[in-house]
Amino acid sequence: MTEVKAADSDGMAVDLRASLFGFVNELKEFRGDIQMKLQAQEERMNMLDRKTAIRGRAPLSTVAETEVPHQKAFSAYLRSGDDDGLRGLVIEEKGLTVASDGGFLAAPQVAETVQRVLLSGASLRRLANVVTVESAVYEALVDKGEPGAGWASETATEETTAGGVERISIPVHELSAMPKASQRLLDDAAFDVEAWLAERIADRFARAEAAAFINGDGVAKPRGILSYPVAATPEGGDGQIGTVETGMMGDFDDDAPADALIDLIYALGAEYRANASFVMNSKTAARVRKMKDGDGRFLWSDALNAGQSAQLLGHPVLISEDMPDIDVGASAIAFGDFHAAYTVVERPDLRVLRDPFSAKPHVLFYATKRVGGGVTDFRAIKLLQFA
Numbered sequence: 001m002t003e004v005k006a007a008d009s010d011g012m013a014v015d016l017r018a019s020l021f022g023f024v025n026e027l028k029e030f031r032g033d034i035q036m037k038l039q040a041q042e043e044r045m046n047m048l049d050r051k052t053a054i055r056g057r058a059p060l061s062t063v064a065e066t067e068v069p070h071q072k073a074f075s076a077y078l079r080s081g082d083d084d085g086l087r088g089l090v091i092e093e094k095g096l097t098v099a100s101d102g103g104f105l106a107a108p109q110v111a112e113t114v115q116r117v118l119l120s121g122a123s124l125r126r127l128a129n130v131v132t133v134e135s136a137v138y139e140a141l142v143d144k145g146e147p148g149a150g151w152a153s154e155t156a157t158e159e160t161t162a163g164g165v166e167r168i169s170i171p172v173h174e175l176s177a178m179p180k181a182s183q184r185l186l187d188d189a190a191f192d193v194e195a196w197l198a199e200r201i202a203d204r205f206a207r208a209e210a211a212a213f214i215n216g217d218g219v220a221k222p223r224g225i226l227s228y229p230v231a232a233t234p235e236g237g238d239g240q241i242g243t244v245e246t247g248m249m250g251d252f253d254d255d256a257p258a259d260a261l262i263d264l265i266y267a268l269g270a271e272y273r274a275n276a277s278f279v280m281n282s283k284t285a286a287r288v289r290k291m292k293d294g295d296g297r298f299l300w301s302d303a304l305n306a307g308q309s310a311q312l313l314g315h316p317v318l319i320s321e322d323m324p325d326i327d328v329g330a331s332a333i334a335f336g337d338f339h340a341a342y343t344v345v346e347r348p349d350l351r352v353l354r355d356p357f358s359a360k361p362h363v364l365f366y367a368t369k370r371v372g373g374g375v376t377d378f379r380a381i382k383l384l385q386f387a
Contacts, residue, residue, distance in 0.1 A: 071194075074107040078193045078365070079186045081354050103353035103366065110198045111350040114369075117202035122319055124213035124225070127277055127338035128373070131345050138170045138345040140376050170345045172372040173221050177204035180362040197352070201367045213342070213373050214279075214322040222373030225342060225381060226324070226331060234267035236378055242267060243331065243385045250328035250386050258291050258299055261313060264335050264384045272337035272380045277309070277316040279334040281323040288312060288333075329387050336381030345372040 073085030086104045106114075118125060131138055143165060179200035185191055209222075216224040229240045236242030244267050246260040247253045253260065268276055280288070289300035289310075301311045309316035315335070324330045347370035355364040375381065 071107045071109070074104065074110075075194060077104065077354060078197065078352075081356060103351040103368065106197075106350040106352050106367070107194060110194050110201075110352075111348075113195070113198035114202040114205060114350060117199075118206055118209065121206040121210065122321070123206060123210035124279070124318070124320065124338060124342060124373075125209060125344050127279075127318060128213070128342040128344045129339050129376075131343055132348050133172070133345055134347070136172055136370075138172070138343070138372065140168045140170065140343060142166045142168055142376050168374065168376050170343060170372045170374045170376075172345055172347055172370040174368050175205055175208055175221075175371045176366065176368045177201050177208075178364050178366050179204070180359055180364045182362055183356070186363060197365060197367075200365075201350070205369060209371060210320060211322045213344070214320060216373070218374070222344070222371060223375070224373075225334060225375060226383075228375055228378070230331065230383060230385075234263075234382060236382075239378065241375070241378055241381055241383055243383045245385050245387045248386070250330075251326065252287070252386075258293065258313075260384060261288070261291075261299070261333075264333065264382055265313060265315070267382045268336060269379060272340060275337045275339060276335055277318055277338060278312050279318045279320050279323060279338075280332060281321050281325065282319055283325050284323065284332050285317065285319055287326065326386055329385060331383040331385050333384040334381060335384070338381065340377045341375055341380035343374060343376045346370065 076082045077086055083104070105111075120126075177200070179197065181193075181196070186193060212222040212224055214224045215226055216222045217227050225241070230243050231237050231240040232243065234242045234244050244260060244264045246257075265273065265276070285300075289298065289312075291299045293299060299313055300317075303310050309318065311317065323334070324332050326332045349369075351368050353366040353368075355366055358364055
């Protein structure tokens with residue numbers, strides 16, 4: 001009996017060891033299978049990430065395909081006159097067109113730089129309503145007088161009178177500039193010709209626009225605010241700008257110089273006063289900023305931060321050197337809501353024509369832009385006359 005038990009014990013031990021060995025092998029196979037599945041899943045995820053990245057780059061590559069060729073072709077045209085690239089873009093219908101009188105649309109970064117300088121300059125454009133059009137004339141409908149208003153109930157209605165409407169047409173005119181550079185400078189690869197051209201065009205355009213928006217006669221240029229008829233009263237009239245007089249010929253009143261400025265502010269309707277600004281040149285500003293109230297405080301306050309405008313009696317001041325100096329009968333200060341009073345109309349395209357022949361050995365760049373401007377609401381602006 002003892003020997004049989006020993007044999008049974010040995011058999012059970014052998015079976016236990018075999019079972020354990022089989023379990024360990026199965027566990028290893030299971031772990032290997034799990035690792036293979038995880039590795040396959042990781043490979044699929046990596047492949048999906050690569051496909052997603054490729055798809056994500058598609059819009060960027062599309063932008064690059066449309067903008068970079070234009071930029072490179074425009075740079076080649078400016079430097080050497082090679083217009084094959086630009087004409088190729090026209091043929092491929094990439095959105096680039098040739099002007100009827102010659103020239104090509106400027107690269108987007110050049111046009112954007114010019115536009116940014118125009119908006120930041122000391123011009124009435126900063127305050128005016130700027131409208132972009134595709135046509136040669138902009139027509140605005142302006143209320144003439146105040147429309148009637150009334151209250152109505154469920155059983156009775158109130159008859160109101162409609163205000164008249166006036167149609168004002170503002171044509172666009174061709175604004176041009178012609179900077180020049182030497183061919184040797186254009187051949188220098190380190191020379192940023194696009195930035196140079198944008199700076200020169202913007203400078204000339206800004207000065208021409210600023211002068212036209214103030215004094216332009218409307219003949220082949222925008223019509224300026226000082227070219228319109230003025231009324232002898234602050235109220236003004238149809239097609240006339242109201243005026244306030246200082247009470248002294250060619251100067252402010254000696255005893256109360258600031259009274260004329262206060263009268264000018266309150267001659268403007270309350271609906272325009274909240275967004276109104278002063279416009280004057282530097283010489284006039286030098287006189288005005290010395291004025292004090294009865295308590296000895298200056299009426300003028302300088303801007304607290306860069307980019308802000310100085311304040312006069314609580315209203316911003318735009319310094320425009322095209323405004324006249326203080327003189328007998330001069331309208332040296334304008335005050336109004338110029339966003340309502342004046343509209344600047346422009347075509348969005350900026351065109352450049354390269355001319356290597358007219359000013360040898362220099363190369364001329366004839367840049368053109370179409371701009372117009374005019375008063376659209378005479379009630380929103382008043383002039384201070386030194387009379």
